[in-house]
Amino acid sequence: MIKYRLRCDAEHSFDAWFRDSAAYDKQAGAGLLTCPNCGSAAISKALMAPSVNSSKKKSNRQSAEETMPAVSQMPPEMAAIREKLVALRKEVESKFDYVGKEFAEEARKIHYGETDPHGIYGETSSDEAQALMEEGIEFTPIPWVPKSDA
Template sequence: MIVFDLSCSEGHQFEGWFGSSDDFSEQKAAGLLSCPQCGCAQIGKAPMAPSVPAKGNARTIERTETTQMATGEMPAAVKQALETLAKAQAKALESSTWVGDKFAEKAREMHYGEADEAPIHGRATRDEAEDMVAEGIAVAPLLVPVAPPEELN
């Protein structure tokens, strides 16, 4: 598959996925392409920046769930919304017990009646979370990162 940045004659830009460059040309010639915003059929490839791979000796940053990169100041409204969200989450967690990496195990025990139900929070892998949802266990991600109690001063 190949991804092209496309634009219509009205100036709207969007992506298009094609099997090959020829596939794009054939669909355009057959009139099968249209702008998803305005329906215009005059579609062309938008200028694209080339993908330049990093040099072999260049240092890379491994992106993880906790890695964050930003440029500039955060807008005040976004900052306020995040602070409000963090306070609401902290309030909800006051009555919850940290179970660490045993989250999936403890949630299953409660779901299947092997333990009394109680609010808990902890860590689960994506696969564990998807499996719990498939089993009908009510789980939700924490929207603001939480430091485990053993890591707090």
């Protein structure tokens, strides 16, 4: 696990955990990161100092276990937000059709009347999301709590 300090275009800072740096890159590239304060999707990594463990006797696993916050250690307002995000994911998964990486194509079919209107969710690239916006196709990027955290 890796923790990044992130910042939105409104200068709000917040921490986020990712499985690895590739997971951050994938979520950022897909426009899936949003500011918990204002909802902005313009997110970037903030300048951070590396965490250095002075004790070489501990294994990497022990160090990660000791420094990774558990849900019960989260500030109450962050735990409440996380609970709402878990509930949002469950609501979306129960009421909308998952279309995976075909999200942009399916959204266009609905918008242009090629298929019956229905709720969908999935993934799309930031370029495709921009193209959908330019076409006037309404959608909402949402912060997604991974199933392993739900």
